[in-house]
Amino acid sequence: MASTILIILGVLLLFLLAVLLVRTAGFMKSEDMPEPAASLPVDADVVAEHLSKAVRAATPSTPPNDPPALADMQALHSVLMWNYPNVHALPREVINGGALLFTWAGTNPELPAVLFMAHMDVVPADERTLDQWTYPPFSGEIAEGFVWGRGTLDDKSSMIGILEAAEMLLKQEWQPERTILLAFGHDEETSGNYGAISIAERLKERGVRLAAVLDEGGAIMQGTLPGVDFPVALIGIAEKGYLTLKVWVDGKGGHSAMPPAETPIGILGRALAKLDAHQFPARLDPLVSLYRGLGSRASFLRQMIMSNTWLFGGLIRNMVSASPSSNASIRTTMVPTMVSGGVKENILPSHAEALVNLRLLPGDTIAAVCDRVRRVINDERVQFETVSAWEASQISNTEGEWYQSIAHAARRCFPEAAIAPYYLMGATDSRHYRELTDEIFRFTPLPMSSEDLARVHGINERVSVEALAPMVQFFGQLMQEWAK
Numbered sequence: 495m496a497s498t499i500l501i502i503l504g505v506l507l508l509f510l511l512a513v514l515l516v517r518t519a520g521f522m523k524s525e526d527m528p529e530p531a532a533s534l535p536v537d538a539d540v541v542a543e544h545l546s547k548a549v550r551a552a553t554p555s556t557p558p559n560d561p562p563a564l565a566d567m568q569a570l571h572s573v574l575m576w577n578y579p580n581v582h583a584l585p586r587e588v589i590n591g592g593a594l595l596f597t598w599a600g601t602n603p604e605l606p607a608v609l610f611m612a613h614m615d616v617v618p619a620d621e622r623t624l625d626q627w628t629y630p631p632f633s634g635e636i637a638e639g640f641v642w643g644r645g646t647l648d649d650k651s652s653m654i655g656i657l658e659a660a661e662m663l664l665k666q667e668w669q670p671e672r673t674i675l676l677a678f679g680h681d682e683e684t685s686g687n688y689g690a691i692s693i694a695e696r697l698k699e700r701g702v703r704l705a706a707v708l709d710e711g712g713a714i715m716q717g718t719l720p721g722v723d724f725p726v727a728l729i730g731i732a733e734k735g736y737l738t739l740k741v742w743v744d745g746k747g748g749h750s751a752m753p754p755a756e757t758p759i760g761i762l763g764r765a766l767a768k769l770d771a772h773q774f775p776a777r778l779d780p781l782v783s784l785y786r787g788l789g790s791r792a793s794f795l796r797q798m799i800m801s802n803t804w805l806f807g808g809l810i811r812n813m814v815s816a817s818p819s820s821n822a823s824i825r826t827t828m829v830p831t832m833v834s835g836g837v838k839e840n841i842l843p844s845h846a847e848a849l850v851n852l853r854l855l856p857g858d859t860i861a862a863v864c865d866r867v868r869r870v871i872n873d874e875r876v877q878f879e880t881v882s883a884w885e886a887s888q889i890s891n892t893e894g895e896w897y898q899s900i901a902h903a904a905r906r907c908f909p910e911a912a913i914a915p916y917y918l919m920g921a922t923d924s925r926h927y928r929e930l931t932d933e934i935f936r937f938t939p940l941p942m943s944s945e946d947l948a949r950v951h952g953i954n955e956r957v958s959v960e961a962l963a964p965m966v967q968f969f970g971q972l973m974q975e976w977a978k
Contacts, residue, residue, distance in 0.1 A: 514802055521801030523789040529906040532967035534662055541962040542641050544577045545654045549634035549643035554618040555683035562615060562681045562688055567592035570614055578657045580664035581676070589696065592680035593689035598660065600673040600977060606705040606931075607673035608976040610969065612653035613682035613689065613710070613923055616644040617951050626953050639959055646957040648950045649710045651965065652938055653678055659970035670977030672705065682923045690923035697930060704931035706896040706976060709924035711936020714911050718944055719784075720813070720820065721796045725911040726788065727904045729897065730936030732780075733918035733925065734826075735854030735886030737863060741765060741871075741878040742847035750840045758846040759835050765876045766830050766848060772870045774826040774863075776811045777855060778803050780917045781824055783892070787914030822919055826863060828852045849881065856886040856917060887925055888932060889917075896933045896976070903971040907939065907964045939968040 551570040556562055571594070575582050587595040592614070600607070619631035629635035629642040636642075645651070656676060675697075679689025697704070712728030719726060743758040743765075785792060785800040799806045814820045821827075828850060835846030854863060860883050867878065891897060892915045901913040924934045940961050949955045 514798055514805070517801045518794065518798040521786055521789075522792075522794070522797045523786075529902065529909070531909070532903070532906045532964075532971045534659065534967045534970040536658070536662070536963040536966045538959050538963040541654065541658055541966055542636050542959045544658065545641050545646065545651060545957070545962070546634035546636050546643075547573045547577070548650045548654055549641065549645050550632060552632040552644070553615050553680070554644070555615045555681065558684045560684075561590075562592050564591040567614060567680050574657065578661045581657055581660050583664075587696075589692050590680075590688040593693055594676075594678045595693050595696070596660075596676040598670060598674040598676070600670045602671050603673070605672040606703045607675050608705050609675045609677055609707045609927065609931075610656045610973070611677040611679070611690070611707065611709045611923060612656060613649050613679045614653060615680050615683050615689075616648065616650065617683050619644060623953050628954055631955070636959065640956040641959060641962075642954070642956045644955055646955050647938075647940070647942070647946065648955070649682070649938070651940060651957050651962075652710050655939070655962070655965040655969045658966040659973060662966075663970060663973060668974070670973070672977040674973060674977055675704075679923045686923045686926050690926040694926045694930060702930060704927065704933075706933040707924055707927050707931055707935065708900070708972065709922045709934070709936050710938045711918050711922060711924075712916055713938045713940050713942040713946075714908055715942055718947070722788065722792060724791060725908070725941065727901075727908055727911040727913050727937070727939075728784075728916045729900055729904070729913065730918045730922075731783075731890040731892060731897065731915040732856045733887045733921055733936065734856070735858070735860065735884055736921060737852040737854060737860055737883040738831075738881040739850045739852070739864075739867065739878045740847060740881050741850055741876060742845065743876055744845050745875075746842075747844035748842045750842055753842060757842055759843060761873065761875055762833075762835070762846040762848060765871045765873060766833075766850070768870050768872075769828055769830075769850065769867065773828060774855075774858070774866070776815065776821075776824045777857065778807060778810060778824060780855070781810070781814065784914045784916045787892075788912050791912045819919075822853065823917065824855070826852060826855045826858045828867075850878075853919065854886040856889050858886060860885055884921070884925060887928065887934065890933050890935055894933065897935065899975040900935055900937060900972060903968055903975060904937075904939070906971055907968040908941075939965045 551573045553566045553570055581596060585597045589595060631644045634643045677693050679686055681689045711730035714725050714727045716725040743762045745758040782800055782803060814824055830848050831851045832849040836843040852863060904913055918936055922936055924936060
């Protein structure tokens with residue numbers, strides 16, 4: 495009897511092992527063959543000088559709800575006009591005094607256009623940190639192998655890369671079959687209300703339907719993915735939604751010497767504690783999609799785990815949830831960010847409120863999230879309303895020609911990197927083009943480390959001069975592929 499049980503267990507174990515191996519083999523696609531290098535000739539020093547001038551034309555964002563500083567934008571326009579005369583010979587529209595839209599007409603007007611986009615505004619530099627900058631934030635200094643200053647990573651480098659590529663192709667008299675649109679907003683860091691939203695509305699009024707959109711997003715990352723020690727070109731195929739709720743409780747005030755059993759602050763505090771204790775469940779599909787893209791470049795053990803979430807799902811969730819950044823990649827996050835109530839230490843407030851900020855994973859809608867918040871709080875005395883919100887994006891197709899063209903161009907320009915899709919944690923101007931296309935991608939063709947990521951919106955933002963030529967070549971290669 496015992497031997498029979500052991501045989502059965504052995505057979506089951508072998509069957510389990512076979513299932514694991516078969517699923518892992520299907521998950522670990524072989525590496526694509528190396529592509530020939532992109533051929534667009536680029537002088538990195540010239541690109542660095544152009545980017546330096548764009549940084550010196552300082553365009554710090556204005557406070558939310560304030561219109562952009564148009565004088566700053568117009569100074570940048572002059573720099574761009576001087577450096578890119580062929581692009582400026584194309585039909586050019588200035589929208590709301592600052593945003594730019596260029597139309598490079600294709601030979602076949604029946605084909606939907608493609609859109610390359612970036613933004614011209616940058617976040618301000620905190621005056622309290624100016625003495626910590628190696629070079630002033632708007633100096634555009636070229637030194638030590640880098641271009642220094644605000645916008646070198648976010649996002650004037652992409653704008654300059656797009657314009658450099660278009661200028662070179664125009665000089666070569668290359669003609670796209672499909673119309674190429676170049677769109678540069680001027681208030682991405684605050685809202686996009688005056689820039690990207692207005693550009694998208696103008697295109698919609700003209701009946702334009704876009705085949706695909708490329709905006710800023712994932713970069714060529716190294717050392718930021720668990721268990722991955724090689725560079726990975728992360729192509730954003732989706733981005734999280736945004737929701738801020740004002741949660742409040744009204745009650746009776748009074749003297750603190752005679753408090754009732756429950757107060758607005760206490761009721762609100764318990765509601766916030768419930769939300770904190772009932773975070774949204776993890777969904778592993780974004781992580782699985784990313785690691786599937788890595789294929790055989792990643793270790794066999796890690797790919798076996800990722801390809802068999804039915805067995806290792808709990809282990810993966812525990813590992814990923816341990817880090818705030820990776821935890822945010824697999825769930826809708828929810829956290830109180832502001833709390834207020836009371837005016838004096840010995841007076842019971844009649845009103846207490848908090849702001850709760852949520853970042854919605856694609857697949858979670860605003861309506862469903864609000865329903866869950868209501869169920870978790872489960873207290874009619876606690877009310878809430880939306881302060882600001884937008885839905886999570888759709889997920890673009892990784893099997894279609896548009897993603898595959900990006901991957902092909904990336905392999906030609908960054909042969910050392912694996913290519914993988916991922917979801918952006920933040921928001922980009924591309925969300926304003928959802929009604930015009932289902933194919934939106936987010937990729938910044940620059941190598942970035944964890945240290946570089948900290949420089950974005952931080953101190954000593956900079957980009958390597960050496961990285962500028964492959965960036966321009968990528969944009970040029972993709973323009974030629976997308977405009978077929």
